[in-house]
Amino acid sequence: MKQFGIEFQKIRILLYQPETPSQLRQYSPSGKVPVLIDDVQPIWDSLAICEYLAEIFPNLNLYPEEKIARVVARSISAEMHSGFQNLRHNMPMNCRAVLPGRGMTPDVQKDIERIVNIWANVANNSVQVAICYLVNLQLPMLCTHQLF
Numbered sequence: 001m002k003q004f005g006i007e008f009q010k011i012r013i014l015l016y017q018p019e020t021p022s023q024l025r026q027y028s029p030s031g032k033v034p035v036l037i038d039d040v041q042p043i044w045d046s047l048a049i050c051e052y053l054a055e056i057f058p059n060l061n062l063y064p065e066e067k068i069a070r071v072v073a074r075s076i077s078a079e080m081h082s083g084f085q086n087l088r089h090n091m092p093m094n095c096r097a098v099l100p101g102r103g104m105t106p107d108v109q110k111d112i113e114r115i116v117n118i119w120a121n122v123a124n125n126s127v128q129v130a131i132c133y134l135v136n137l138q139l140p141m142l143c144t145h146q147l148f
């Protein structure tokens, strides 16, 4: 939102603290971040937030204008959102966590190769998709911000 000049206020909540679940529930029905609250309505999932912003700010072209580039951008966003379970499980984005027994496995390696492959194809085929995708990666850092 910052990238596109959309005004918003940020609420900071420390994750993984004893009081975190009750604090998150004040804003987010799922008890997770990110959540964007527009007026009184929460939108509580990163992809839903991206889609919502694309819908209410059509002039900003958050997704590419060109149909095929848009389809590819949406497919990548959806795959990123629902996929890579082995990578997420074994190498979660928590810089303070110590996770004995987790780390690189053959399945994690496959997830990483798929991500590299997505980027290689995007770079070869469509600059517009790449720009959109980079921008969308920033969008989840919306309203409620996690602190490590």
Ligand SMILES: N[C@@H](CCC(=O)N[C@@H](CS)C(=O)NCC(=O)O)C(=O)O
Pocket (backbone or CB within 6 Å): 015, 016, 020, 021, 031, 032, 033, 034, 044, 045, 046, 047, 146
């Ligand atoms: N599918 C959700 C995932 C949300 C999610 O797992 N958020 C984590 C932080 S990245 C969270 O809120 N963790 C806090 C908790 O589970 O207590 C999305 O992308 O919005």
